[in-house]
Amino acid sequence: xxxxxxxxxxxxVEEFQFRTLVPDPDAEAxxxxxxxxxxxxxxxEYWQHVSGCRAWLVIRRNPTTAEIHEVRVLGEAR
Amino acid sequence: xxxxxPHYSAAALLRAALGRGDYWRPLWGKPTLESAYDVVVVGxxxxxxxxxxxxxxxxxxxxxxxxxxxxxxxxxVGRNTTIVRSNYLLPENHYFYEDSLRRWETLSRDLNFxxxxxxxxxxxxxxxxxxxxTLARRGNALRLAGIDAVLLDRAGLARFVPALDLNLPRRxxxxxxxxxxxxxxxxxxxxxxxxxxxxxxxxxxxIEDCEVTGVRTAAGVxxxxxxxxxxxxxxxxxxxxxxHTGAIGTLLGVSLPVETHLLxxxxxxxxxxxxxxxxxxxxxxxxxxxxxxxxxxxxxxxTLDGFPSYTRExxxxxxxxxxxxxxxLLPQIGALRMLRQWAGTNDMxxxxxxxxxxxxxxxxxxxGGWCYGGFKGIPASGAAFAKFVASGTAPDLIKAYRLSRFxxxxxxxxxxxxxxPARQ
Numbered sequence: 213x214x215x216x217x218x219x220x221x222x223x224x225v226e227e228f229q230f231r232t233l234v235p236d237p238d239a240e241a242x243x244x245x246x247x248x249x250x251x252x253x254x255x256x257e258y259w260q261h262v263s264g265c266r267a268w269l270v271i272r273r274n275p276t277t278a279e280i281h282e283v284r285v286l287g288e289a290r
Numbered sequence: 291x292x293x294x295x296p297h298y299s300a301a302a303l304l305r306a307a308l309g310r311g312d313y314w315r316p317l318w319g320k321p322t323l324e325s326a327y328d329v330v331v332v333g334x335x336x337x338x339x340x341x342x343x344x345x346x347x348x349x350x351x352x353x354x355x356x357x358x359x360x361x362x363x364x365x366x367v368g369r370n371t372t373i374v375r376s377n378y379l380l381p382e383n384h385y386f387y388e389d390s391l392r393r394w395e396t397l398s399r400d401l402n403f404x405x406x407x408x409x410x411x412x413x414x415x416x417x418x419x420x421x422x423x424t425l426a427r428r429g430n431a432l433r434l435a436g437i438d439a440v441l442l443d444r445a446g447l448a449r450f451v452p453a454l455d456l457n458l459p460r461r462x463x464x465x466x467x468x469x470x471x472x473x474x475x476x477x478x479x480x481x482x483x484x485x486x487x488x489x490x491x492x493x494x495x496x497i498e499d500c501e502v503t504g505v506r507t508a509a510g511v512x513x514x515x516x517x518x519x520x521x522x523x524x525x526x527x528x529x530x531x532x533x534h535t536g537a538i539g540t541l542l543g544v545s546l547p548v549e550t551h552l553l554x555x556x557x558x559x560x561x562x563x564x565x566x567x568x569x570x571x572x573x574x575x576x577x578x579x580x581x582x583x584x585x586x587x588x589x590x591x592x593t594l595d596g597f598p599s600y601t602r603e604x605x606x607x608x609x610x611x612x613x614x615x616x617x618x619l620l621p622q623i624g625a626l627r628m629l630r631q632w633a634g635t636n637d638m639x640x641x642x643x644x645x646x647x648x649x650x651x652x653x654x655x656x657x658g659g660w661c662y663g664g665f666k667g668i669p670a671s672g673a674a675f676a677k678f679v680a681s682g683t684a685p686d687l688i689k690a691y692r693l694s695r696f697x698x699x700x701x702x703x704x705x706x707x708x709x710x711p712a713r714q
Contacts, residue, residue, distance in 0.1 A: 213605065226607040230597030230712060233549060245709055246640050246696040247545035250536025252600045259597075275550070276600040 213278050218285055219265040227263040234258060234270065252276050258286065295487060298402050317483050318362070318490035323497050323519055327353045329679060330515055330524035332502045332538075334358035336367035336665060337657050338530035339485035339496075340672020341679065346492035348673070349680035354494045355524075357517060359501040363482030366532045369634035370665040371555050371579060371591045373568055375412045375473030376437055379428045382690035382702050383643060386670055388437050389687055393669030394476055403484030405476050406584065411567040412473030413442070413451060415619075417462040425468035432470075440469040453565050453620060460618070462573040474568065475581055478665060485672070505542055505654065512651045526679055528655045533635035535645070535658030537600075544650050547640040547696055548659050549711040552595040554604035554612065556631040558623065560586030571619045578615035587629060590616050594636065596712055604633040636661055638711030643702035646675060646684070646691040655679050656693075661714060 213225040234256040235244040249256075255275045260268050268286035273279060295315045296302060306313030329345055331338045334356045345351045358364075374394050376387035398404050416422045422441075429439035440446075443466050448456055456464055486496055497519075504516040505527065514523035531538050539546035565588065568581040580590040592612035595605050609631060617624045637659045639645060644667065645659035657675050660667065674688045684692065695701060707713040 224607070225597075225605060232710070233598065236545070239545075242697060243545060246547045248536060248547065248549050249540065249545055250548055250550060250598070251540050252534065252537040252550075255598055257598065275598050278599070278601050278603075 215259070215269075215271065215280060216283055217261050217264060217267070217269070218283060219267060220261065223261070223264060227261060228269075229260045229262040231258040231260055231268070317487040318496050321495040321497070323355070323500065323522065324353075324495070325521075326514070326523035327355045327495070328524070329354045329526045329528060330522055331356045331528040331530060332515065333365070333529065333531040334362045334482075334486065334496055334498065335365045335530060335532055336481055336485065336668035337532065337660075337671050337675070338528070339482060339489055340668050341528055341530060341657065341675045342494045343485050343489040343492065344672045344676030345680060346489060346494050349676060351680060352493065354489075355522065356489070356494060356496045357500045357502055357515070357522070358496070358498045361498050362486050362496060363479055366634045366636070366660075366664055367482045367668070368479050369555065369632055370478055371581070371589050372475040372478045372583075372665065373412065373473070373579065373581065374407070374476050374666040375470050376666075377412065377414070377428065377432055377439060377468065377470040377473065378704060379431055380702055380704055381431075381435065383704060384432060384435055384437055386687055387663070387666060388435070389674075390667050390670035391472060393673065395472070397476075397481075397484070397669055401484040401488045403480065403487060405480045405484050407476045408474045408584075409472050410474040410581070411450070412470045412570065413447070413467045413567055414570045414572070415447075415464050415467045417464060417573045419465065422466050425466070429468050438470055438472050440471065442467045442469050451565075451567055451569065453622070454569070455621070458621065464571075475583075477584075481665075481668060505651075507651065510651070512654045526653045526655065528657065528675070528679055529649065530657040532637060532658060532660055532664050534600075535637040535656070538656075538658075539649070542650055542654075546645070546659070547693070547709075548637045548645070549598050550600060551597070551636050551638050551712060552599045552601065552604055552633045553591060553593075553636045553662065554595065554609055554631065554633045555589065555591040556609065556612065557583065557587040557589045557629050558626040559629050561588070561626065562586065564588070564623075565620070569619065571615060576611060576615055578612055578619060580616050580619065588616075588623060588626065594638070594712055595633070600635055602633050602635060604631065638714050640696060640709040640711060641701035641703040642705055642707065642714035644671075644691050645693055646671070646678070646688045647693040
């Protein structure tokens, strides 16, 4: 799997570190820590390009087909 | 309806060899899906089939269906590395897995089906004095609980595992290990087939190619499941969908403490007997476990791929890492060719221990979140979960696996990794 980093271009997944699934923004502190929105068709995740630019990324992808739908830098507007 | 297979015995085999009968018959039939059952079990894997078997055998429940999206044993029960052991540190875990290991010892007889339990020993290897202290602590905890554990020094290890060259210069030298002699391997497919056959013989309906797409409710209880073959009414519903536990939770409107990750396994071409035990080599944040199958192939696996996935396709970089670790451990296998490689979806929980509880409704039960431990837990899980479903009260053996443990702070975090499933 390759991930298109907004700064570095398309790079192998080995360069990236998955951090966590993005919690539901309305969730309480307990749920943010211990519960996950886990879907087999659509997944919103935090990643970091640890062996590259080290940017934190928000990635939306399909975990069943491995298709990546959206990659953006954490904190930047869509 | 298809006649299913008869009781297996030496006498029956002899009669079959002399006669011209129809001894070799399908292990389970193809019953027609009925419109209502007492218990519907979702998922014909190890835990689902074992639960159905014990519900029929121990609790006299007559109308049971096991609904399976694909085929019996398509999921993790046929994708693991076949290792069974009970050498966990935490009491809740080692008592549960010890109950399971005792059941493995007699399972072939109980099911009248040879599951090829092979108590060849499981050895955790130590690469430092600190490792040895940790293993000694775990071994002592196990022995206090009446579970077998033997701490091996270099000489003991060299005697028990002749294939392992301890004098080789290594970056992480091996200084000893912890052996569980009764640990070993069980033929995984035979477990699925054996439970399916035994359950079918007790009248359980095993329905393949039937996906559950939702739960219908009325007045605060579940009344049945929507499937791709229509609605099926049920008094009680059991979800045992390893690899899709989190997705089922989301389908039912419950956020579960589960992330789903891939774990790869692989097997080399068959060779003459080399390794007579199971080796687990953990060092520098990676690990490999390796054993030799009865066919001669070296079966190995390592750590998770590192990000959520349902693809059942492993990453190449991780495959390489596992193979590197295996060759570092046993350099003599370096020239072997890889025969097959596959991956399974693991429901990783926030503390690395399973989930066995009710799910949202009083008559809906969840058996999942098995992380890497699912296969070895099957016999205990089936027996205890059937008791839970039949009586409505969780037996002591599985009480600790309740969902509320995260809210009350009673996590069973064997690794001490915290709520980061990718690191469990």
